[in-house]
Amino acid sequence: ELHVVQGENEHINKQHEIWDIEDKFRTQTVEGTKISCNDIFKSAPGCDETKKRAIRMVMTKGIAGIGKTVSVKKFILDWLDGDANQDLDFIFMFPFRELNLVKDDDFSLETLVKEFYPELKDVAVAKMFANHKILFIFDGLDESQLKLNFKTTKRLTDSTKESSVETLVTNLIREHLLPSALVWITSRPAAIQRIPKQYVYQWTEVRGFDDPQKVEYFRKRVEDKDIAEKIVTSITMSRSLYIMCHIPIFCWIASKVLVHLLLKKGNSQEENLKTPTTLIEMYTHFFCIQMEVATEKYENEDFGDIEKIFESNKEFIFKLGRMAFEKLERGEIVFTSDDLKKYGIDIDKAGVYCGLCTSIFKEESVFHSKKLYCFVHLTVQEYFAGLFVYKSFASKSIESQSLKDFLLKGSEDTLKAILDEDPVDLPLDELMEITIANSTLRKSGELDMFLRFLIGMSLKSTQVLLYGLIQQTEEHSEVVEKIRASLTDIDLLNCSADRCLNLVHCLAELKDSSLYESVSHFVNSNQSPETHLSPVQCSAVADLILMSKTPLEEFNLKKYRPTIKGVFRLLPAVRNCRKVELELSYTKFTDSEMEILSAALMSTHCTLEALR
Numbered sequence: 001e002l003h004v005v006q007g008e009n010e011h012i013n014k015q016h017e018i019w020d021i022e023d024k025f026r027t028q029t030v031e032g033t034k035i036s037c038n039d040i041f042k043s044a045p046g047c048d049e050t051k052k053r054a055i056r057m058v059m060t061k062g063i064a065g066i067g068k069t070v071s072v073k074k075f076i077l078d079w080l081d082g083d084a085n086q087d088l089d090f091i092f093m094f095p096f097r098e099l100n101l102v103k104d105d106d107f108s109l110e111t112l113v114k115e116f117y118p119e120l121k122d123v124a125v126a127k128m129f130a131n132h133k134i135l136f137i138f139d140g141l142d143e144s145q146l147k148l149n150f151k152t153t154k155r156l157t158d159s160t161k162e163s164s165v166e167t168l169v170t171n172l173i174r175e176h177l178l179p180s181a182l183v184w185i186t187s188r189p190a191a192i193q194r195i196p197k198q199y200v201y202q203w204t205e206v207r208g209f210d211d212p213q214k215v216e217y218f219r220k221r222v223e224d225k226d227i228a229e230k231i232v233t234s235i236t237m238s239r240s241l242y243i244m245c246h247i248p249i250f251c252w253i254a255s256k257v258l259v260h261l262l263l264k265k266g267n268s269q270e271e272n273l274k275t276p277t278t279l280i281e282m283y284t285h286f287f288c289i290q291m292e293v294a295t296e297k298y299e300n301e302d303f304g305d306i307e308k309i310f311e312s313n314k315e316f317i318f319k320l321g322r323m324a325f326e327k328l329e330r331g332e333i334v335f336t337s338d339d340l341k342k343y344g345i346d347i348d349k350a351g352v353y354c355g356l357c358t359s360i361f362k363e364e365s366v367f368h369s370k371k372l373y374c375f376v377h378l379t380v381q382e383y384f385a386g387l388f389v390y391k392s393f394a395s396k397s398i399e400s401q402s403l404k405d406f407l408l409k410g411s412e413d414t415l416k417a418i419l420d421e422d423p424v425d426l427p428l429d430e431l432m433e434i435t436i437a438n439s440t441l442r443k444s445g446e447l448d449m450f451l452r453f454l455i456g457m458s459l460k461s462t463q464v465l466l467y468g469l470i471q472q473t474e475e476h477s478e479v480v481e482k483i484r485a486s487l488t489d490i491d492l493l494n495c496s497a498d499r500c501l502n503l504v505h506c507l508a509e510l511k512d513s514s515l516y517e518s519v520s521h522f523v524n525s526n527q528s529p530e531t532h533l534s535p536v537q538c539s540a541v542a543d544l545i546l547m548s549k550t551p552l553e554e555f556n557l558k559k560y561r562p563t564i565k566g567v568f569r570l571l572p573a574v575r576n577c578r579k580v581e582l583e584l585s586y587t588k589f590t591d592s593e594m595e596i597l598s599a600a601l602m603s604t605h606c607t608l609e610a611l612r
């Protein structure tokens with residue numbers, strides 16, 4: 001059972017999905033009404049009877065891996081089993097990524113249905129449409145390559161008339177075609193605005209697992225009760241892992257890793273074997289396990305020797321990493337067979353090497369011969385991108401033009417000459433510093449997780465796990481120290497407060513707790529610091545407030561004595577505070593800033609006590 005909420009929430013999140021998750025974590029019980037996935041075509045309980053209209057179209061949003069497709073399948077299964085929605089006679093499900101494959105062909109609604117459901121080839125489908133209750137499900141709008149232009153697309157009402165797939169889908173949504181049929185669309189948040197609001201009767205959102213559901217997941221998934229309890233304890237102890245467990249696919253990764261490690265621990269009697277507490281540790285273990293399992297399964301090799309496995313698959317892994325990085329840089333997360341070919345990734349090998357294909361790569365089964373690929377989760381792509389870039393830095397060989405261009409953004413000409421040399425004559429930590437600065441300039445944080453993984457790669461403990469993949473000549477402790485200094489001291493002028501917060505998370509990947517320790521006392525007491533807090537300390541304060549389970553009653557900015565440069569870094573904290581003091585004297589507002597302020601003041605969550 002997933003946590004699904006109902007509500008008029010068409011808010012588009014422009015942040016990295018991970019931030020969205022962290023925000024949801026705090027507001028989960030406050031915002032939206034929980035409903036069962038089977039009830040999405042029913043109106044909200046208590047809704048004014050006179051205003052009720054039959055719900056024709058539902059839009060369900062949710063971030064990657066949160067369970068949208070699983071919800072669709074559960075809905076269909078419950079219907080088939082006779083448990084819900086028995087008024088529906090037929091359900092037709094069209095994944096948008098499969099519609100992409102026929103986007104240039106012409107169909108009538110009738111022939112399109114037959115193309116996807118060949119078992120209906122002898123049925124008079126159009127007639128059937130007329131006297132039955134039908135639901136069309138379109139899954140994964142974010143992956144759709146259809147243009148869906150609601151203004152210019154011609155009107156179509158006849159389900160036997162041929163037209164482009166685009167026209168069919170647009171007219172179904174616009175209620176010109178089969179107005180009596182129901183429509184359900186699912187999408188990641190970034191794409192929901194592609195459907196004009198007026199066609200959406202009901203918004204729902206899949207929020208993944210809430211706290212009790214996380215625990216339930218591990219207890220159900222892990223057979224051995226002792227191990228399940230140990231996993232629950234270990235996950236609850238690390239705040240950032242616990243938050244990530246909202247995402248079902250992350251729970252799947254975590255359970256795979258922890259079961260493996262705990263079983264190993266049990267066998268070897270190694271009492272001190274530590275379970276992962278950072279993201280880099282979790283994903284590195286996951287990667288190693290996948291490689292071991294694949295090799296054991298398909299090559300019958302001794303699966304204990306991960307170093308050998310890495311040695312013999314090195315080239316393949318870095319080709320995958322290169323593609324991951326170059327695509328991530330451009331915001332692309334779905335790849336075609338041609339993409340794989342372009343990067344020299346052997347499709348057959350990817351197919352046989354199950355660990356790289358079904359587990360790291362998800363190959364969609366489609367009814368046509370063209371195939372699409374993506375990593376099991378966006379964070380896995382971000383991990384591979386980090387792996388590739390770290391390896392390029394450590395070996396001083398920067399072959400990827402995209403990586404060179406990325407490093408050159410905002411840098412001087414002298415750097416260009418250096419980057420064109422082979423090997424590149426720059427210390428690892430300087431390359432890292434440039435990367436930190438460049439990633440941080442991205443407004444919406446699309447490189448936040450990549451940076452977190454990249455930085456985590458510098459730890460000796462990570463590289464020990466990846467032995468055989470990265471050869472670093474520079475002294476580990478020195479490199480890590482310099483990276484730590486870059487993260488702490490970097491002077492960022494045009495960077496958003498959330499990006500600064502990510503730098504604190506990067507420090508956490510380096511297992512540096514000193515920063516948190518230096519400020520936690522001021523967050524947990526009424527005491528103010530004796531000297532000004534540095535900018536990075538301000539970000540740490542904001543992070544501690546954000547991570548707190550209960551919202552802060554009142555946020556007093558002055559209490560933390562921030563420096564001028566630190567003030568704005570405290571701002572994200574307001575997302576987890578009930579009351580904030582705004583001191584706006586001598587502030588010059590532009591019209592648009594004034595609009596933002598007045599919109600906030602008009603919110604039902606806001607009570608203004610005095611306006612001077």
Ligand SMILES: Nc1ncnc2c1ncn2[C@@H]1O[C@H](COP(=O)(O)OP(=O)(O)OP(=O)(O)O)[C@@H](O)[C@H]1O
Nearest residue numbers: 001002063064065066067068069070071248249252
């Ligand atoms: N209710 C659930 N119980 C257990 N596991 C789940 C559940 N929902 C999702 N999962 C796990 O998470 C994985 C991803 O879920 P799903 O494909 O539904 O995500 P999605 O929201 O459609 O993501 P995307 O936008 O990437 O397509 C599933 O393959 C499954 O392993």
